[in-house]
Amino acid sequence: MADNFEISIFGGGNVATHLAQEILKHPELKLKQMYNRHLTAIQGFGNKTHITDDLTQILPADLFILAITDDAIEDFSEKLAKFDNLTVHTAGSVPMNVLKTKRKGVFYPFQSFSKNKKQINFQNIPILIEAAQPKDLKFLKKIGEKFSNNVIEADSTQRKALHIAGVFAANFVNHLYLQASKILKNNNLPFDLVKPLILEVAQKVQKIPPKKAQTGPAVRGDIKVVNEHLTFLKDENQNKIYKLLTQSIFKEYKNE
């Protein structure tokens, strides 16, 4: 017979909602309970599982998933200290050991969860797992692999490194898109013009390492064009960003 596990979710935000939806897709998993300080955020699950805003009503399960804000994890976990089951948090930058429960772990799906998105397909989303005990790690792997093709064991340092890599590859990248859109707008050109290029660059590094995919004046060592661009950029902030990233590219390729 197939495994049959009971999982409870704590929290009412994006991660909580998407994980709860995912659990409901798997007949061999049972969404035992959802808890949130305010019932309104989880009311939508009222006809699918037991929902509560009362800590005295928490039922034991095989796994508690804390999908709450980073700063709340430590204090909240103290309230679950009497339970014998495994408790995990879902945060990239919070060490496992802040958990005050008997058995602890981390279950970190690495993707930006937008509020807009109604359904998330976890299949290609990496899930990083960690646990204090080997048997709990094995269990988290089993659950993770029901959701995703990409479940990876990682300690708290590696998880933080991935979080930071994500800041570079996603948050900062989006900010550069914003700077591009401002430069275009100042010159009465639509942002639409760079959209195909943005997609092409993102698609390219799916196949070729970024080190090899680099193009542009900096990697060509084209000082003349770089200086023309710096003269053109009157915005001090844009000028600084252009300078720093160009220097960084120069350094990276100077011996090649």
Place this chain on the structure above:
Amino acid sequence: MADNFEISIFGGGNVATHLAQEILKHPELKLKQMYNRHLTAIQGFGNKTHITDDLTQILPADLFILAITDDAIEDFSEKLAKFDNLTVHTAGSVPMNVLKTKRKGVFYPFQSFSKNKKQINFQNIPILIEAAQPKDLKFLKKIGEKFSNNVIEADSTQRKALHIAGVFAANFVNHLYLQASKILKNNNLPFDLVKPLILEVAQKVQKIPPKKAQTGPAVRGDIKVVNEHLTFLKDENQNKIYKLLTQSIFKEYKNE
């Protein structure tokens, strides 16, 4: 009857090759001639058009397209000064007026042309056009619209702005992907982990403006996480980039 135009291409690099291939797709256009200093680079077109490395052999056409390196455009155009037809260059950062021909213009397809790619679909690639005379602009528009759905009139300043926007949205973005890959490698994690996120972010700004698409610790004003990340980043260069882009995001959203 349909228009019937004769176009000659000068150059043997990526842009020259892709433009020549595109012209050959349109029965109403005739690839009159290809010129390059070295015949080897254009030999593949020998059975489709007249190829030459001899400037005295240049034939008149309706349009000369100079797809040669930026620095060569001015001098080379002098050698075509005796022709009465329109001559354009294909460069983002070169003003139209460096051309020494009687009739001048620019035909700038805005995309990074990789050597690897055998065929380019011009349909979604923006083409920026400029011409000294209105009738030539009209003619370039007609040709451009045979290739692309996105033909835009832009002066030399706008073309430079677009080029710079492309440096931010493509070249610098790729460099941030590289930094992410280094951070991961230093922590024994594969670059594969951020690939789905990279695609998601690029796809998101196809629909939502980057200003609204921003996520991450900086836009949340999460100083605690920002400081943890800066402590984690021992590489001085990565630390500088993190700091500057985080400050830039703070500035952008501080009054919101």
